[in-house]
Amino acid sequence: EPEVTQTPSHQVTQMGQEVILRCVPISNHLYFYWYRQILGQKVEFLVSFYNNEISEKSEIFDDQFSVERPDGSNFTLKIRSTKLEDSAMYFCASSWVGGLNEQYFGPGTRLTVT
C-alpha cells in the first residue's frame, strides 16, 4: 500500500540554522499538508498546498517558514532560522482529489533545535 514518506526521521540543528524537512506524498495525491506536534501538545496545522501554491496557512506559519514542491514528487518544509520553540515532530500529509479530508500522514520528522 502506498505511503507518505518523510526524511530525515530525526534532525538536530543549532538555533539560527536553516532546516529543510522532506516529504514524498502518495503519488496520485494532489493536496499536501504540514502539521507539527510539540511534545505533549496538540497536533497543529501549519499549511496546506495545492496546484503549486499555498492554499491556507495558520498563524504559526510565519515568514520563517516556506514550502515547496520542487520536482513533482517531493514536498518540502523549510525553516529559515530555527528557534528553540521550533523543536517538534513535523508531519507531512497528503490527500487525493476525491476525498479531500482523508489525509494520509507520514511517520514524522523529529526536529530538535539546540
Place this chain on the structure above:
Amino acid sequence: AQRVTQPEKLLSVFKGAPVELKCNYSYSGSPELFWYVQYSRQRLQLLLRHISRESIKGFTADLNKGETSFHLKKPFAQEEDSAMYYCALSPPLDRGSTLGRLYFGRGTQLTVWP
C-alpha cells in the same frame, strides 16, 4: 473558534470491557469529524469519519450535534486497541476551509490490560 476537546489524557480498561473515548467540539456550523489513531511507533492513520457512518475494528462514533460530541465507542476492548486516539475536526469545504485543514484534540492514550 474551532476547538476539539478530549477530556481524558489517559484511559485504561481491561480486555473485554466497553470503552468510550470522549470528544467534544466547538464550531458554529456542521464540521466533519474524524477519529485518528496512532499505534506505538506507527504513523497517524484515519480510523473513521462521521460522514461514513461505518464501524472500523469494532469502533463506532456518533455525531451528536446537540451536545457537540463525537465519542468513540467499542463494546469489547482488545489489547491491540492500545494506542493514542485523536479526535479531529475539519470545517466543511463550503465554509472556506478549501483543503480540509484539521483541528486536533490533545489525544487520549488508551491502554487495554489483559
